[in-house]
Amino acid sequence: MRPLTNEEIQKELNSFPRLSLNHAAKVRIGASLNRADSPLRKRIIFFPAALSFAVLAFLFIGLSAFVVSSITGNGLFFGLGSAPGEKFSIDPMDKFTIERISDDIVEFYVNGRKAGGIEVMTEKEMHKNIAKQNRFEDTARPGFQYPVRFTLDHQKTDEAMQIRHYFFLSEKSKLRYHVYFYYNKIDHSDAEKIARTFRINE
Numbered sequence: 001m002r003p004l005t006n007e008e009i010q011k012e013l014n015s016f017p018r019l020s021l022n023h024a025a026k027v028r029i030g031a032s033l034n035r036a037d038s039p040l041r042k043r044i045i046f047f048p049a050a051l052s053f054a055v056l057a058f059l060f061i062g063l064s065a066f067v068v069s070s071i072t073g074n075g076l077f078f079g080l081g082s083a084p085g086e087k088f089s090i091d092p093m094d095k096f097t098i099e100r101i102s103d104d105i106v107e108f109y110v111n112g113r114k115a116g117g118i119e120v121m122t123e124k125e126m127h128k129n130i131a132k133q134n135r136f137e138d139t140a141r142p143g144f145q146y147p148v149r150f151t152l153d154h155q156k157t158d159e160a161m162q163i164r165h166y167f168f169l170s171e172k173s174k175l176r177y178h179v180y181f182y183y184n185k186i187d188h189s190d191a192e193k194i195a196r197t198f199r200i201n202e
Helices: 006-015 023-072 123-131 188-195
Strands: 097-102 105-110 113-121 135-140 148-154 162-169 176-182
Touching (some): 113 123, 123 162, 123 176, 176 188
Antiparallel strands (some): 097 105, 105 113, 113 176, 135 148, 148 162, 162 176
């Protein structure tokens, strides 16, 4: 069998029927392809936008919490009564709010009235404080994170009838951390539980 010439091949190809799409058919096919592609395209656009929004929201909330905690000392970080980097922390257990007076002093408030506080002091200052108390009790208490001297002070003042004093000793700096509670604002049971959450951040 002899091979076909180019002219014969071209003639054979031209003899095949040719199909073409009219304009309406082309429009229908194009619309169908766009519909199939649209959900995927929307998802591709949506996910990066949602992720960016979530990251920005997280950063904004975290920064706001840090600023508020730094200003008020109200314990917005993990329930503790101090922001990261402070000398000490305590969990108020929703019994009071905390107001920072200085780096070494915070005060507790219940309904706008002072209910106790924390102050950093030397050993000598602790002894001066204890000397002014009307002590019902003066003991070393076991079961705390740090060595602690506890006193129960009876006072006849407008602020408090009894004050629970916890003088925690930092074995690193040898400073005393004086944590105290007014009984008429925070009862003995709550004060004891809260005192056990006290931590020194030296």
